[in-house]
């Protein structure tokens with residue numbers, strides 16, 4: 412494994428982090444931190460517990476030109492088999508806090524698990540966010556790509572987003588943020604770290620909320636591979652493509668090019684939902700990448716459609 416990045420020795424970085432009191436772990440197996448259970452060993456996993464240590468790490472990384480990548484719940488990433496040319500940054504401490512500041516006004520840390528948080532909020536009687544209780548991962552990851560399902564998306568309910576941009580803390584009102592289907596301006600600007608969100612929610616009918624929680628959970632169980640290691644939908648739905656008034660879904664295109672069930676090593680295009688790739692055991696990131704490239708190629712040749720990935724490559728896939 413390479414032990415240097417950008418000409419800087421990891422042992423030097425370790426002692427600098429110790430000096431700055433920035434918590435970190437060495438030689439961390441990143442496959443343990445993602446839903447695919449794929450990925451290699453990170454030389455350093457830095458875990459700031461508050462704004463001060465986060466900004467201290469970001470200044471250090473900027474001053475010494477040390478690259479880093481932010482990992483949340485790891486449910487939308489394909490992690491490299493060799494994630495050793497950057498530092499992995501994962502928020503902890505205060506970023507895992509959740510407060511109801513006043514009735515219906517929630518302040519939610521970006522390192523909080525989405526599913527239990529929104530189940531709890533729904534169970535408190537607040538309506539609208541039931542769909543979020545079925546999306547895995549952390550709140551920061553949900554914000555960055557405007558996660559959604561069953562007709563809702565997280566930005567429908569966000570009041571403001573707290574971020575660190577260029578080492579400065581800012582609170583952005585939702586009107587100032589550009590977002591769309593499974594995308595936000597933050598996805599392109601990798602200098603933004605989401606730290607917290609504020610939501611204003613209304614009380615609803617508790618029976619209806621309970622019904623929706625159950626309905627969405629059942630829908631998911633019936634349409635997606637259960638108990639399989641995956642990162643959810645691999646491709647976005649190409650919403651601009653219509654043929655004979657039909658709006659194609661990514662899974663239909665994948666099915667039509669014959670990739671349902673296709674295998675590469677221990678990676679397989681799911682038989683149940685062919686926009687999912689599953690890890691049947693010890694798949695490597697390159698096994699998944701082979702399937703992704705084959706799908707892209709076949710769909711482009713048959714339909715002249717360039718599928719866009721929903722999952723992100725975390726580190727080099729070469």
Ligand SMILES: Cc1cc2nc3c(=O)[nH]c(=O)nc-3n(C[C@H](O)[C@H](O)[C@H](O)COP(=O)(O)OP(=O)(O)OC[C@H]3O[C@@H](n4cnc5c(N)ncnc54)[C@H](O)[C@@H]3O)c2cc1C
Pocket residue numbers: 446480481482483484485486487488502521545546547548549550551552553554555556557558559560603604605606635641642643644723
């Ligand atoms: C079984 C399954 C079903 C899924 N169903 C859905 C669905 O219905 N709808 C949907 O939208 N998604 C779905 N997903 C995808 C995924 O759950 C969401 O995209 C989720 O919101 C990602 O959050 P995460 O914390 O896991 O992000 P990660 O996978 O950790 O990271 C994703 C990206 O966000 C960045 N990031 C993460 N946290 C931060 C932060 N605090 N600041 C800055 N950047 C950050 C990372 O650098 C990375 O680029 C599904 C995934 C699985 C495994």
